[in-house]
Every structure is written in C-alpha cells, then in structure tokens.
Amino acid sequence: MDLKTPGLYIHIPFCLSKCHYCDFYSLTSISAVPDFLDALFKEMEMYRNRFNPFDTVYIGGGTPSLLSPQQLESVLVNVRENFNLISNPEITIETNPADLNRSFLESMRENGINRITIGVQSFDEKVLGFLGRRHSVKQAISAIEASRKAGFHNIGLDLIYGVPAQDIGSWLDTLKQAVVFSPEHISCYQLTLETKTPLGMRYQAGEFSIPGEELQYEFFMKTSNFLKDAGYIHYEVSNFARGTEYTSRHNQKYWDHSPFLGLGPAAHSFQSNQRWWNHQSLDQYIAAINAGNLPIEETETLMIEQLRLEALYLGLRTKKGVSLQDIKNRYDYDLFTEKKEMLDKLQEEGFISIQDSYLYPTQTGLAIADSLSLI
Ligand code: SF4
Numbered sequence: 001m002d003l004k005t006p007g008l009y010i011h012i013p014f015c016l017s018k019c020h021y022c023d024f025y026s027l028t029s030i031s032a033v034p035d036f037l038d039a040l041f042k043e044m045e046m047y048r049n050r051f052n053p054f055d056t057v058y059i060g061g062g063t064p065s066l067l068s069p070q071q072l073e074s075v076l077v078n079v080r081e082n083f084n085l086i087s088n089p090e091i092t093i094e095t096n097p098a099d100l101n102r103s104f105l106e107s108m109r110e111n112g113i114n115r116i117t118i119g120v121q122s123f124d125e126k127v128l129g130f131l132g133r134r135h136s137v138k139q140a141i142s143a144i145e146a147s148r149k150a151g152f153h154n155i156g157l158d159l160i161y162g163v164p165a166q167d168i169g170s171w172l173d174t175l176k177q178a179v180v181f182s183p184e185h186i187s188c189y190q191l192t193l194e195t196k197t198p199l200g201m202r203y204q205a206g207e208f209s210i211p212g213e214e215l216q217y218e219f220f221m222k223t224s225n226f227l228k229d230a231g232y233i234h235y236e237v238s239n240f241a242r243g244t245e246y247t248s249r250h251n252q253k254y255w256d257h258s259p260f261l262g263l264g265p266a267a268h269s270f271q272s273n274q275r276w277w278n279h280q281s282l283d284q285y286i287a288a289i290n291a292g293n294l295p296i297e298e299t300e301t302l303m304i305e306q307l308r309l310e311a312l313y314l315g316l317r318t319k320k321g322v323s324l325q326d327i328k329n330r331y332d333y334d335l336f337t338e339k340k341e342m343l344d345k346l347q348e349e350g351f352i353s354i355q356d357s358y359l360y361p362t363q364t365g366l367a368i369a370d371s372l373s374l375i
Contacts, residue, residue: 011264020132053084056250065099097143105150117156156185321360
C-alpha cells in the first residue's frame with residue numbers, strides 16, 4: 001500500500017473551439033456531455049474503495065467550465081458519493097475566461113471548489129488572436145475580478161510566452177498586468193509547436209520563426225526574476241506561487257510519484273509501479289463502460305530504473321529538489337556515490353546545489369531542467 005495520499009483527476013474532454021497550438025484530445029460539440037457524464041459516474045463506481053481518501057480533486061480538460069452549474073454540481077456529488085475525501089481537500093477547476101460569470105463562480109464555491117485556474121494566456125489581444133483563444137483581454141480581466149468577488153482565495157492564472165507575435169517587452173507587460181490582481185498562483189508555459197496543430201503546420205510552412213535557445217533562456221530568466229521580485233516563489237520550472245500554501249498540492253503528486261486516479265477519456269492514473277490510461281476517443285470510452293469494463297487502453301508496469309529516472313527528471317524540475325535518501329530507499333540507488341563526479345561538476349558550474357542530503361536545481365538549473373535530469 002502506497003503511504004502517500006492519492007489525488008483524483010477528472011478529465012472533461014470538451015472545448016467550444018480548438019486553440020491553434022493545442023494537440024490535447026477534446027471535442028468541439030457539447031452534445032455528448034450527458035452521455036459522457038453518465039459514463040463518468042459509472043467509472044467512479046467501478047473505482048469505489050480502490051484508493052485511500054483523496055486530498056486533491058482536479059477537474060481539468062478540455063474546458064470544464066463548459067459544463068452547466070448543475071452538471072458540475074453532479075460531478076462533485078458523485079465524487080463524494082463514491083470516494084472519501086480528507087477534511088480539507090484542494091478542489092481545483094480549470095476554466096476559460098469566456099465562460100465565467102458571478103453566479104456560475106458562486107455555484108462553484110458552494111460545491112466546495114476552492115481553487116480556480118483561469119486560462120488567461122496573455123493580456124495582449126494580438127497574442128490571443130495568434131493563439132486562437134476564444135476569449136478577449138476584457139473577458140480575462142472580468143473573469144479574474146468576478147472570481148475574487150465570488151469568494152475564491154486561491155486563483156491561478158495560466159500564461160504562455162515565447163509566442164512569435166510577442167517580444168520580451170510585451171511579455172513583461174502581460175506579467176505586470178497579471179500581478180496587479182495578486183493571483184495566488186501563476187503558471188508560465190513556453191509555447192510548444194506540435195506538428196499536427198494549425199500553428200505547427202504554419203511553422204513548418206515557414207510562416208514565422210520561434211525564439212531560439214538563447215532567447216528562450218532570456219524569457220525564462222526574465223520571467224523568474226520578475227515574479228520573484230513581485231513576491232512569488234518559483235517552485236517548479238513553469239509554476240510560481242505567492243507563498244508555499246499556494247503551491248499546487250495536486251500537481252505535486254505528478255512530480256513525486258504519489259498515486260493518482262484519472263477518470264474520463266485519455267486520463268492517466270498511477271499507483272505503486274503501475275501506470276494506466278483510458279481510451280482517448282469518447283465513443284470508445286463510453287462503449288467500454290457501458291459494456292461493464294474499465295475503459296483502460298493500456299497498463300504499463302514500471303521497472304525500478306524507470307521509476308528512478310522519472311523521479312530524478314521530475315524532482316529536478318522542482319525547487320524542492322530530490323532527496324538522495326529517498327532515491328536510495330525507494331529506488332535502491334546511491335546517486336551521490338554513483339554520480340559523484342558529475343554532481344561535483346554541476347555544482348561547480350552553478351546548476352545544482354547539494355545541502356542536507358538534498359539535490360536542488362538552482363535558478364539556472366531550472367532553466368535547463370530537462371538536460372539536468374540526464375545525469
Ligand atoms: S481550451 Fe485548452 S484544451 Fe481546449 S483547445 Fe484550448 S488549449 Fe486545448
């Protein structure tokens with residue numbers, strides 16, 4: 001039995017329109033929402049009593065804010081009927097600014113949702129247009145203000161940088177505008193161009209260029225320094241919190257191999273050394289459940305070496321770093337002895353620091369976290 005507290009993820013696979021950079025699975029028609037919810041509630045029943053009480057629930061997507069207040073309420077009622085939650089769970093919902101109004105937000109609060117992330121992406125209309133977002137800057141601002149008024153004390157803003165229509169100055173303008181609202185959490189993701197997306201195809205056709213490595217590094221460092229000066233902790237490569245109490249409890253589970261159960265199409269789960277994921281297609285997902293089966297597409301058993309590599313890869317992306325003792329206990333590997341020379345070199349070059357048997361990435365280390373994990 002895993003001693004770490006598990007988290008629950010629920011995937012809502014609908015978006016009214018597809019953003020030009022997105023390759024996540026989602027459907028642009030919401031006509032199948034009722035059938036999806038029926039299947040989701042059956043899937044919850046199938047997992048009843050199979051996990052310890054959850055301390056986080058994360059409703060992500062897709063666009064969960066496309067559900068009606070009644071549908072969202074039924075999701076949370078079914079969660080509570082089928083699973084135990086600890087007394088003060090973190091319950092998060094991902095939202096699009098275009099969907100948020102005061103009464104919807106108040107009903108979210110009444111249903112126990114205590115953390116909201118708002119997909120603002122940019123406070124620059126040109127950038128929003130380039131990304132194909134379906135909301136405006138004005139809607140983003142009123143969504144943030146309405147969330148505060150509805151009683152949210154834990155608001156996260158998602159932002160994207162490294163967009164071709166944007167230079168560092170205009171990105172910093174977006175950050176300046178973001179901190180005006182004192183959100184408790186800010187995620188800054190660098191734009192990645194996936195080949196089959198509209199932006200990926202335009203890029204391959206040579207329509208625009210994207211920042212090279214040096215400029216990406218500059219975006220990263222300017223972002224980190226600006227938000228630190230504004231009072232935020234840079235606690236993971238892409239994530240900033242206005243105090244340790246506002247770091248995402250749920251996302252931490254992905255970074256430290258805590259168990260989590262993912263429900264809904266394409267959702268991933270992890271427990272002990274098993275990882276499994278659901279059918280991506282909504283039709284297949286619903287058909288499997290209606291036939292009385294778990295809608296699992298595949299299950300993978302991870303070897304201890306894979307788990308160790310993942311633990312390093314994920315841990316070195318966080319300010320919390322990696323416990324050398326933990327690596328020894330959980331994965332039977334003495335990193336300090338096995339890689340002493342490499343660790344000394346990285347420390348000398350200022351990418352990591354080692355204190356009290358913990359390996360921490362420095363700010364420069366965080367900027368190249370993916371290469372750091374190759375130690
Ligand atoms: S709202 Fe999110 S999931 Fe939906 S298309 Fe846009 S980026 Fe993708």
